[in-house]
Amino acid sequence: MVKTNAQKKKNILVVGNWKMHPGTQAEAIILLETLNRNIKSKTPYATVVVCSPTLFMVGLQKSLKKGRTLLGAQDGFFDDTAPHTGETSVAMLKTVGVSHIIVGHSERRSHGEDDQLIAKKVSAVLQGGLTAIVCVGEKERDVHGDYFTFIEKQVKSLLQTVKKAQLPRLVIAYEPIWAISGGNGHGKTATPEDAYEMKLFIQKVITDTLDRSAVSKVRVLYGGSVNEENAEGFIHEGKTDGFLIGGASLKPADFTKIVYISDIYGN
Ligand code: PGA
Numbered sequence: 001m002v003k004t005n006a007q008k009k010k011n012i013l014v015v016g017n018w019k020m021h022p023g024t025q026a027e028a029i030i031l032l033e034t035l036n037r038n039i040k041s042k043t044p045y046a047t048v049v050v051c052s053p054t055l056f057m058v059g060l061q062k063s064l065k066k067g068r069t070l071l072g073a074q075d076g077f078f079d080d081t082a083p084h085t086g087e088t089s090v091a092m093l094k095t096v097g098v099s100h101i102i103v104g105h106s107e108r109r110s111h112g113e114d115d116q117l118i119a120k121k122v123s124a125v126l127q128g129g130l131t132a133i134v135c136v137g138e139k140e141r142d143v144h145g146d147y148f149t150f151i152e153k154q155v156k157s158l159l160q161t162v163k164k165a166q167l168p169r170l171v172i173a174y175e176p177i178w179a180i181s182g183g184n185g186h187g188k189t190a191t192p193e194d195a196y197e198m199k200l201f202i203q204k205v206i207t208d209t210l211d212r213s214a215v216s217k218v219r220v221l222y223g224g225s226v227n228e229e230n231a232e233g234f235i236h237e238g239k240t241d242g243f244l245i246g247g248a249s250l251k252p253a254d255f256t257k258i259v260y261i262s263d264i265y266g267n
Helices: 026-041 060-067 089-097 115-127 146-159 166-168 194-208 231-236 252-266
Strands: 012-017 047-052 068-075 098-103 132-138 168-174 219-223 242-245
Touching: 012 026, 012 098, 012 219, 012 252, 026 047, 026 060, 026 115, 047 242, 060 089, 089 098, 089 115, 115 132, 115 166, 115 231, 132 146, 132 231, 146 168, 146 194, 146 219, 166 168, 168 194, 194 219, 231 252
Parallel strands: 012 047, 012 242, 047 068, 068 098, 098 132, 132 168, 168 219, 219 242
Antiparallel strands: none
16 A cells, blocks of 8 residues: 555654743643644644643643643652652652653753663653653763763663663653753754764664664654754754754744644654
């Protein structure tokens, strides 16, 4: 049977990372409802996830039911038995319908999260039946290409506790820290070629660590100053499997455009 273009397309994963925004529950609801109205059922080839602050998740339940946006968390703790002041466990996040959890974002790594802790969190998310979006990325690039060794170490470490059957729920988000807007990044944008080269490298590390068949099961996203203007390039030349989006995810019109572009041009 000849496949239509639509059938050939791979679903692109578009993840909005709201970080510590917006400031109130009411604003969070407006943000999600606006997105719901914009994307409704018009974009079947893009899977859309918004990672809201934990505090707002209960208040977003009604709006989530009305739309097709999935709920993600920005972090999840690996243990749900012992006392851990201030933490929210993967099991707790599940009770409010969270399906995806970001692990090891560079902004958390900068507060001391190391590869060991991140591997434990990845394992907990996958064992809990959820999808782990694990961030890797170098602080800066050096002319000798040592940053490849750095990424290799991060990827190998996160793979150590992943079981084969869990691979389809493992997503690796390549976010070069120097390209993340605000915070620790410098807001420079990586080129689609930079993203593609790193995607291929990450896939090679997956092959070397596990085996070749694992590569097609793990999505590799790009993140770092993604916007409505550069998204298409990251899909076409960058061959990305999706996006992790900070700043633009708080602007409904811009985020919607990225969802549309992902839906139309999915690889
Ligand atoms: P940015 O953030 O899109 O604002 O650069 C990305 C991220 O930190 O996940």
